[in-house]
Amino acid sequence: xxxxxxFLTRAAIFLILLILYKNVHSAVLVKILRSSxxxxxxxxxxxxxxxxxxxxxxxxxxxxxxxxxARALAGKKGTVAVSIFVNPxxxxxxxxxxxxxxxxxxxxxxxxxxxxxxxxxxxTFYAPDHSVWVDESALGTGLCGASRPGHFRGVCTVVxxxxxxxxxxxxxxxxxxxxxFAVLRRMVRDLDFPVRLVGAEIFREPDGLAMSSRNRYLTxxxxxxxPVLYRALKAAKKVNVTASALKKMVIQIIKTAPLAExxxxxxxxxxxxxxxTAATRRILLAMAVHFGKTRLIDNVEITL
Numbered sequence: 001x002x003x004x005x006x007f008l009t010r011a012a013i014f015l016i017l018l019i020l021y022k023n024v025h026s027a028v029l030v031k032i033l034r035s036s037x038x039x040x041x042x043x044x045x046x047x048x049x050x051x052x053x054x055x056x057x058x059x060x061x062x063x064x065x066x067x068x069x070a071r072a073l074a075g076k077k078g079t080v081a082v083s084i085f086v087n088p089x090x091x092x093x094x095x096x097x098x099x100x101x102x103x104x105x106x107x108x109x110x111x112x113x114x115x116x117x118x119x120x121x122x123x124t125f126y127a128p129d130h131s132v133w134v135d136e137s138a139l140g141t142g143l144c145g146a147s148r149p150g151h152f153r154g155v156c157t158v159v160x161x162x163x164x165x166x167x168x169x170x171x172x173x174x175x176x177x178x179x180x181f182a183v184l185r186r187m188v189r190d191l192d193f194p195v196r197l198v199g200a201e202i203f204r205e206p207d208g209l210a211m212s213s214r215n216r217y218l219t220x221x222x223x224x225x226x227p228v229l230y231r232a233l234k235a236a237k238k239v240n241v242t243a244s245a246l247k248k249m250v251i252q253i254i255k256t257a258p259l260a261e262x263x264x265x266x267x268x269x270x271x272x273x274x275x276x277t278a279a280t281r282r283i284l285l286a287m288a289v290h291f292g293k294t295r296l297i298d299n300v301e302i303t304l
Contacts, residue, residue, distance in 0.1 A: 052168035058101040058213035062203035081118040090154030222291035225257040263288035
């Protein structure tokens with residue numbers, strides 16, 4: 001019964017957000033772009049600043065919060081663009097590319113109601129014989145990079161392609177995947193992309209679970225136990241212990257959930273993503289945990 005009440009509460013919040021966005025941006029008609037060539041032309045003619053929100057679709061309140069941030073950055077005269085593309089190159093051979101949700105009509109309606117100006121939804125984004133990749137070789141090797149070989153090569157390649165096509169002034173990414181954000185910042189720096197990256201804080205369910213399109217995979221029992229990740233992160237922020245003791249404590253908390261299978265729990269320097277040193281001022285506590293077939297990630301930054 002409590003789970004049903006929680007679902008109704010979240011649904012009500014979602015509807016309220018949609019109504020608010022629709023009231024504010026009701027005059028905006030989203031322009032849907034299907035090909036890279038058309039998108040490139042339209043984006044270069046768009047009012048500036050142009051702010052891009054790259055997504056793989058299956059949108060939820062977290063995505064809407066990114067769009068809202070993009071609108072604030074673009075202002076009334078700027079342009080908000082959203083891309084929806086389930087990128088095959090960032091999935092491993094045994095991962096969930098085939099079953100990743102693709103509710104195109106629902107996503108389009110959400111973007112329209114949220115006041116998005118341009119919606120880029122390419123049916124394909126790679127030539128059949130494509131052979132050029134963008135690969136960051138330092139920040140992407142640990143954490144999720146160790147568990148998902150090739151993942152960040154796929155992420156960097158698709159985002160680089162998006163930047164070339166859309167030519168945004170600003171791009172907004174959620175900080176739930178802190179490693180991804182760090183890797184993309186490095187790519188932008190090293191390849192001199194004229195794009196400012198903006199990170200948006202993690203958007204959470206009422207019980208603390210980080211919002212994710214993959215949350216819909218969870219069974220009722222898995223969903224009930226998944227908030228243990230947030231409880232562990234909250235507990236970590238309240239203590240002042242060594243990194244090794246902190247990691248041990250977090251693992252112990254996660255293990256109180258019988259269905260949780262830890263992929264990794266790591267503490268790294270928030271800038272370099274390697275082991276903290278005496279010079280470290282902020283640490284990143286990052287985790288990846290499986291609940292059944294669903295892999296969830298979460299993190300928190302802690303200032304020392």
